[in-house]
Amino acid sequence: MTRRRWGLAIVAAIALLAAACGGGSGGGDDADGEVLRSVLDRGELRCGVKGSHPGFSFANPDGSFSGFDVEFCRAIAAAVLGNDGEDVAFVQVPSATRFELLNTRQIDVLIRTTTVTAERDASLGLEFGPITFYTGQSFAVRADSGIRSTADMDGITICVQSATTTEQNLSDHFNELGYDYTPLGGEDQENQDAFATGRCDAWTGDQSNLISRISQLPNADEFRVVDQLISKEPLAPFVIDGDRQWKDVVSWVVYGLINAEELGVTRENAAALAADPPNAAVARLLGAPFKGGEVADHGFAVDPQFLRRALLATGNYGEIYERTVARVGVPREGTLNALVRDGGVLYAPPYR
Amino acid sequence: MTEPVAGARKVVLPPHRVRAQRPLGTRAREWTRENLFPSPAQAVVTLLALAFATAIVALAVYLVLAAEWRVITVNRWLLFAGGFPQDQEWRLWVSVALVFPLIGAAFGLWASLGRRDLLFMALAAGFLFFLARHGDAGWASTVWVAGSLALFFAGYLVCRLVPREPGRARSIATWTAGGALALALPAVLAVLMAAGGARTNEFSGFMMNLILAPVGIAGGLLLAIPLAVGRASSLRAVSWTCTAYIELIRGAPLIGWLFVALFILEDVIAGDLIVRTMVVLAVFTSAYIAEYIRGGLQALPHGQTEAAQAVGLGRTRTLQLVVLPQALRISIPPIVGQAISLWKDTALISAILPLRELVGNSKAAIAQPEFIENRIEVYVFAAVLFWIVAFVMSRVSQRMERSLGIGER
The missing domain is CATH 3.40.190.10 (Periplasmic binding protein-like II)
Known part of the structure; x- marks a missing residue:
């Protein structure tokens, strides 16, 4: 308790100091597109993860990262930067400073088993993407x-x-x-x-x-x-407030991976399906022309093939689940994390 | 109690022989009562010591018999270097091979290795070899460890040849070694980063602690000397500024300054987080060391300064030749204490900053699915690594104190 009070006092003192210096570097409304631009300039996505959570994010013996949250970082990186999602700098973010790190743009996106709450949405200068995992x-x-x-x-x-x-x-x-x-x-x-x-x-x-x-x-x-x-503990990726472009990209990568599972698009078959899409929905998702038509461009700040790149890097939502949290014994069947058609609540708006 | 009687020819045994003739049980009971339970208070101490010893033995038994050390051998790279690019491993070894002979040289010049140091070093070397060899590692790391140890002894032996008495040879050796030590850190950073090496955000694991702490200590010491002299200055503006700096920095906990590194310095220093952290550690340490040096300054008899002035030395020369050498010598024990304290404080870093030092990577290792049950092993290993370095610092300090004659005046 005392430690917590100390922490609060320090944070308050620092906030005062920062305000006095006029160095507030939070997100403003005119920052639209800034995060994406800096990710592209840097050539690297800075993804905040916990790094010590079984199934969700942990470091491998060789120093690389694995886990459910980590896969979503890779999917976003692949969508924006290509290179099979390799261009991610994983930042191991302590719980105490995770939101401030996002607010000061020291990370681009926070995917750290963070629960969505009203307070975090309204008063922390943050936005959250689609819920990736429901627990309680x-x-x-x-x-x-x-x-x-x-x-x-x-x-x-x-x-x-x-x-x-x-x-x-x-x-x-x-x-x-x-x-x-x-x-x-x-x-x-x-x-x-x-x-x-x-x-x-x-x-x-x-x-x-x-x-x-x-x-x-x-x-x-x-x-x-x-x-x-x-x-209720719904977990979602968090981004900075006021950069709608970036929030849209992050959100639709997650929605896209869920849609891909509904449509039966996997890492294995994505390339083949893009070459010869069975229906219009799959063609749109993969940014491929259907029956000699145009490629659907919904006006995201990235090119229409961004979801195809994400899928080729990580596979769809179900594949990610199987590779990560299912391996540490968390079942999917019969839980909220199953697709709606399987009795869960996982549901994505259509990509059209 | 057995006074010899005059005239008697009987052989009189000394008291311990008399006691020795009584039955073993009686003697054991007596010894126990006299040595372990002479008074209620000491009986309590004995029981506490016994409980402590039991706990240590139980831990040792656990560590030897039940612990599964595979988590360490598998995660050796993660714990020591983490996100450092693996194809650049040679850079880490070159850094080690660069630093070891310098430490050896420092030992040779300013201290000497005693028998106990050698025993400890043999143990540490065994530990290093075991780590280097165990598991699937090739011979490369073993060769590097052996080479580094050989360089350590080479540095030590060469510097032992330098005469102890002040003179031309010794001053040349001292300046060379001092200069090399001062350049060691920049050199190591250059080896790690130059020409396609690692980026600072790839520093990770134990090497992070091993870089941050020396930077903090060396930087702190450099800042502290002018601060201490400044605080003792008769110019009000100077002494007030130094006092304000020291009191401000010492008045807030390290965790607060780490927050400053994270959120405020960002706008001031256009470096990345590691650079900001180094600055904060050096500034934090300097405030404490400055006070220890001030203690050393105040412990000097006034006569020293007066004598220096009497032989015609100016202010600067007095400070440089008479005051500081003595004051710094007196302050060595608390300065080393501060260094050890900062060394252990680096374990705090990954709790606040998104930097990956040993403790952070330990947590990551025990989140791996197959090692969730092995956290005791990982934390004990991390503790041993911290302890080894702290113990070396402590021994160096003791050796330096002895060879400089601190506390013998």
């Missing part, structure tokens, strides 16, 4: 405990990361139920240890994180994650 706060329990939902949790001990929205959600939810519980606070990994060694009866956090961490435990089958979600 849930609970891990012992498989033999008989606990099915929070209705069975009166009086138990719960491991929760202190000073987070997770902790706040937990207390709100239990107040509403009128239940007692004993919170046991710690960092993510301490909580995992405390839970695995039985010091707490339940462990709460983002459902996808709980599932992936538990699936890596040697005795994973002794635990289970309940189906109930007590909060």
